Amino acid sequence: MDESKKPSGGRWLALAFGLPLLVLAAWAPAQASEWWVTGIGKTSDIFIDRGSITKVRVGGKSYLSAVEWRLDKAATTDPAKSARTLFYYDCTRNADALKSSNRYGIKGEVIESSKYADKDLEWVVETQGTIAYAGLNFVCDEGLIQPKATGFTSNGNQYQRVPDPEALVASVRTPKK
Numbered sequence: 001m002d003e004s005k006k007p008s009g010g011r012w013l014a015l016a017f018g019l020p021l022l023v024l025a026a027w028a029p030a031q032a033s034e035w036w037v038t039g040i041g042k043t044s045d046i047f048i049d050r051g052s053i054t055k056v057r058v059g060g061k062s063y064l065s066a067v068e069w070r071l072d073k074a075a076t077t078d079p080a081k082s083a084r085t086l087f088y089y090d091c092t093r094n095a096d097a098l099k100s101s102n103r104y105g106i107k108g109e110v111i112e113s114s115k116y117a118d119k120d121l122e123w124v125v126e127t128q129g130t131i132a133y134a135g136l137n138f139v140c141d142e143g144l145i146q147p148k149a150t151g152f153t154s155n156g157n158q159y160q161r162v163p164d165p166e167a168l169v170a171s172v173r174t175p176k177k
Helices: 009-027 131-140 165-173
Strands: 035-040 044-049 054-058 061-072 082-090 095-104 110-115 151-154 157-161
Touching: 035 131, 044 131, 061 131, 082 131, 095 131, 131 157
Parallel strands: none
Antiparallel strands: 035 044, 035 157, 044 061, 054 061, 061 082, 082 095, 095 110, 151 157
């Protein structure tokens, strides 16, 4: 290599160490996890990580996205007992679309994974009064939450901050004696 084209000592260090640090910073979450109970139903409960709420663009339009835990409570033949999903939310149309999902069995093992291309998203307009609508409402109204709040109400939905939904999921997985 031509000596004049080689990076100088300072530039070389910046390239050698700066680029990996930049990549790591891009992978780091924007905020720490902050889980909220957003829906309690007869067969499942939903938790959303407020720290995961971000803006996304799909087909030239802006939406929000968030990570959700669904804890299934019903004794069904479905082997999945919980799911961790990524949803996109269209706040103007009260619609959401599943982007990706991991479903977990009773021992915490992944039993099914799915991921959808943006062009294949199926948008569902949610009905007021359902736990899915409450989750959508939480994501769309997230900016109303006061710092250090442990609960709030919006559009008739009550939301409660929880310390660790994964512990709740694990407690459901543990066989009862």
